[in-house]
Amino acid sequence: MTRVLVVEDDPQLVRALVLNLQARAYGADAAPDGATALRLAATRRPDVVVLDLGLPDMDGLEVIKGLRGWTRVPIIVLSARHTSDEKVEALDAGADDFITKPFSMDELMARLRAAVRRTEPAPPADDTPLVTTDDFAIDLVARKVTRGGRTVRLTPTEWHLLEILISNPGRLVTQKQLLHDVWGPSSGDRTNYLRVYMAQLRRKLESDPSHPRYLITEPGMGYRFEA
Template structure:
C-alpha cells in the first residue's frame, strides 16, 4: 500500500509541496498538478491509485474535474479544500469524491484517510477479482454479468444491472440519489430522480422476497440507498 501512486491536484505551490513531502516520507510515489488540464494529463498517463483534489483550481472547478475523472477512473478521490460549507461537501461527494478534508488539516489525519481509502479500494478490487458476490439469497457474477436468486437465474436489463453493480461497489455505505444517477445514467440525468425510483422498484421486484419490505435495497429517506449484507 505504501508504494501506491498518488496524484495531488493543488494550485498553491506551498501546500502541494507540503503534502508531497509528507506522502513521499510515507513511501508513496507522488505526482503533482496545478490545474484541471494538467491533472487530466497526469491521471491518464500516470494511472494513480488515489487522487487528492483541491476544489479551487485556476482553470476550472474541482467538482467538474471529479466528474470527468469518474467517467473513466474508479480510484479513490479525496478532496482537500478550504471550503467548509456543508453544501460544498455534499456537492463534491455527489460528483464522485470518496472523502472530504478541510484546510487547515493535520498530516496524521490526512495519512489515515488516505490509508483507509486505499484499503477500501484494495478490498473492492479483491471482490472484483473473485468475480462472485453474494448477499442473502442473491449471487452475482461480476465477470459474466449473471445474477441468481435462490439458485435460479434472474434476467436484469442493462440499467438494472448497472444499478446493482453501483450498489455493490458502495459496500453497504449510503449512496446519494445524485451519485447513483451520475454513475448509472450520466451527468445529463442527475436531476431525474424518478428514473432511479422506477428502476430501483424493478430491481426490488426481481431480487427481494417482499419488495414492499426490502431486506437488501434499503431507502435512506431524502438521501439515497444502501445495500445491506454485502
C-alpha cells in the first residue's frame, strides 16, 4: 500500500484529504505542524509527502530542506502562495511538484499518482544499461549516477527527467513531452519546472553548468542529451 504523509494545519482540509486518500486505497498519516511532519516521516517512511507551506511552527520550506537532508521521497507542495518566485523557491528547495490553493481533488490525485510512478523502477532499454561520458556515468539498472568516482544524489524527479533524456540520445525531447511524462498531463504550461530541474541537473553533472556539454537546451522547443 502506498503511504502518504499529509502535512496541513487546517483540520477540515486534512479530513477531506485523508478520506479521499483512503477511498483510493492509500494509507494516510497526518501532521499539523513541521516538527510532527519530520518525526512521522522518519518513523512511518511515507512514499509521498503532501505539504502545506504555511505551518504554525515553521515555514514549509524548512520541512522540505529537513526531509531532503536524508530522503528522496516525492514532495507535493500545497500552498496559497502563487507567485512564480515562490513556486521556484519551493522546487529549488527540493519539492517535486506545486499545487496552488484552492485546488481540485482530482488534480491532486493525478499529481500524486504521477509522483508515485516516478519512484517506480523503470526497465532500462536493453541496449543502453550503462551510459558513460568523460565527466559522469549513469547505470540505468542500478539507478545510479557517479561522477569522479562518487555517487551523485538525485531526487526522483531529477532522475526521471534525466532517464528520459538519456533514453533518447541526440534527439530533441520537447518541453510538452517532458512535462507530460514527468509531471503529468495537466502540467503542459509549467515550463519553469523544466528550467529549475535542468539547472539542478547541470549543477550536479556538468563541469561548466553555464555552458553545458551534455544537457542541451533547444530554445523554445525542448532539451537534448549529447553523450
